[in-house]
Amino acid sequence: MRIKRLYLRNFRNYSEDSIDFAYNTSLIYGDNAQGKTNIIEALFMISTGKSHRTNNLNELVKHGENYFRILLDFEDNGYDQNIEIKYVKGKRKELFINGVKKDRISDMLGVVPSVLFSPESILYIKGSPGERRRIMDIVLCQVNKDYLINLQRYNRIIKNKNIVLKQLQVGRNEKEQLDIWDEEAALTGFKIIKERHILAEELENRMNEIMEGISEGRERIKIQYKTFKEIDKIQNGYKDLLETITNNREKEIETGISMYGPHRDDMEILLNGKSARTYCSQGQQRSIALSLCVAVMGLMEEKLGKKTLLLFDDVMSELDEKRQKFLLELIGNSQTVITTTEKTKYNALLNNISFIKVCSGKIIKEKE
Ligand SMILES: Nc1ncnc2c1ncn2[C@@H]1O[C@H](COP(=O)(O)OP(=O)(O)O)[C@@H](O)[C@H]1O
Ligand SMILES: [Mg+2]
Numbered sequence: 001m002r003i004k005r006l007y008l009r010n011f012r013n014y015s016e017d018s019i020d021f022a023y024n025t026s027l028i029y030g031d032n033a034q035g036k037t038n039i040i041e042a043l044f045m046i047s048t049g050k051s052h053r054t055n056n057l058n059e060l061v062k063h064g065e066n067y068f069r070i071l072l073d074f075e076d077n078g079y080d081q082n083i084e085i086k087y088v089k090g091k092r093k094e095l096f097i098n099g100v101k102k103d104r105i106s107d108m109l110g111v112v113p114s115v116l117f118s119p120e121s122i123l124y125i126k127g128s129p130g131e132r133r134r135i136m137d138i139v140l141c142q143v144n145k146d147y148l149i150n151l152q153r154y155n156r157i158i159k160n161k162n163i164v165l166k167q168l169q170v171g172r173n174e175k176e177q178l179d180i181w182d183e184e185a186a187l188t189g190f191k192i193i194k195e196r197h198i199l200a201e202e203l204e205n206r207m208n209e210i211m212e213g214i215s216e217g218r219e220r221i222k223i224q225y226k227t228f229k230e231i232d233k234i235q236n237g238y239k240d241l242l243e244t245i246t247n248n249r250e251k252e253i254e255t256g257i258s259m260y261g262p263h264r265d266d267m268e269i270l271l272n273g274k275s276a277r278t279y280c281s282q283g284q285q286r287s288i289a290l291s292l293c294v295a296v297m298g299l300m301e302e303k304l305g306k307k308t309l310l311l312f313d314d315v316m317s318e319l320d321e322k323r324q325k326f327l328l329e330l331i332g333n334s335q336t337v338i339t340t341t342e343k344t345k346y347n348a349l350l351n352n353i354s355f356i357k358v359c360s361g362k363i364i365k366e367k368e
Helices: 036-048 119-126 129-143 145-169 177-215 238-247 249-255 282-304 321-330 344-349
Strands: 002-011 014-020 025-029 067-076 079-088 094-097 100-102 114-117 221-226 266-271 309-313 336-340 353-359 362-366
Touching: 002 036, 014 362, 025 036, 036 067, 036 079, 036 114, 036 129, 036 309, 036 336, 114 282, 119 129, 119 282, 129 145, 129 177, 129 266, 129 282, 145 177, 145 249, 177 221, 177 238, 177 282, 177 321, 238 249, 266 282, 282 321, 336 344
Parallel strands: 025 336, 025 353, 114 309, 309 336
Antiparallel strands: 002 014, 002 067, 067 079, 079 094, 094 100, 221 266, 353 362
8 A cells, every 4th residue: 555645625724735645755844833744634534534633523624614625546456546535514524435435434444554653652651541542442443343343332332321320320210221231331342352452462572573673672561451350360251341340330320430341441561560651761651652653553564464654743853863763764665754844854864755845734845
């Protein structure tokens, strides 16, 4: 898979413009607040169906307009294809693949797989458990349709169950009504837990290989998936989760929320046996975040059997020279879109690079 051209209409600060991407590396440069991240956001959207910055689609529509379109031409397996997202304010977003309307946004997942590395990626390490659940879900949804379906189902179940819990707090429902939701939550929730647990193990292996390159083998990563009980002690699959939930029924009614299951889980990352979240320096956390993103890329490429697009938003200048070199070597034959405010640094670092200048919502292409 290689992306070729991105067309934007009324997206963020772009009225109407298009960008041609290089086979290898495209470097988007420009001053702050010109529209570099907006391009990354559009690509991320085409890849995952969501923005990485907001859940409110209206924010993505250019001020004063009432719709946006993102269209991407790409090539996969020798065939030219395209994928499009269209959103009109007040309506549902629409997806088209090769001009054919798709009913479900999930149809786009895995079509243009991507990995985003940005300054916020450090939150995967130092942020709350929700950040780590998010990266696990982003990866698993792109490589596994069943996972996505289970996740959507699970979220609906928890929403409904919480309504019942709240009703019970004020005596407006029967406790037996929880039986069905507990059973459903445990059944679907456990499928999610299993997939995330496997993912955590795979990421651990890959991250250790990558960390060797960054830290000369002094640092060992360990990743533990944290759930309702220790993974090794789970004996009867989803029944164990169900048992935990029913044993805590009164507590759940009291708080009015579902307290056990994948929506409360975490992926604990340890560096040399210590929690990376609490004990690592910023620099170490950044290295771990980098190795996580590179690990995710390798894993997705293996599972999907195709090349993954790499998006590096404003991260190069944060890395020291050694890590920059290492990263550029690693991504050698992957297609990468990099944004930066300092163009000159890259002239020497990379060849085969195309430069794209961005200035207040306009694309200015330069040949080098
Ligand atoms: N919906 C919108 N309509 C018009 N302009 C927008 C919209 N959303 C963001 N912007 C503008 O986009 C610019 C920020 O773009 P961004 O890609 O984040 O900048 P950077 O080049 O620093 O990455 C700002 O000037 C902001 O005002
Ligand atoms: Mg930016």
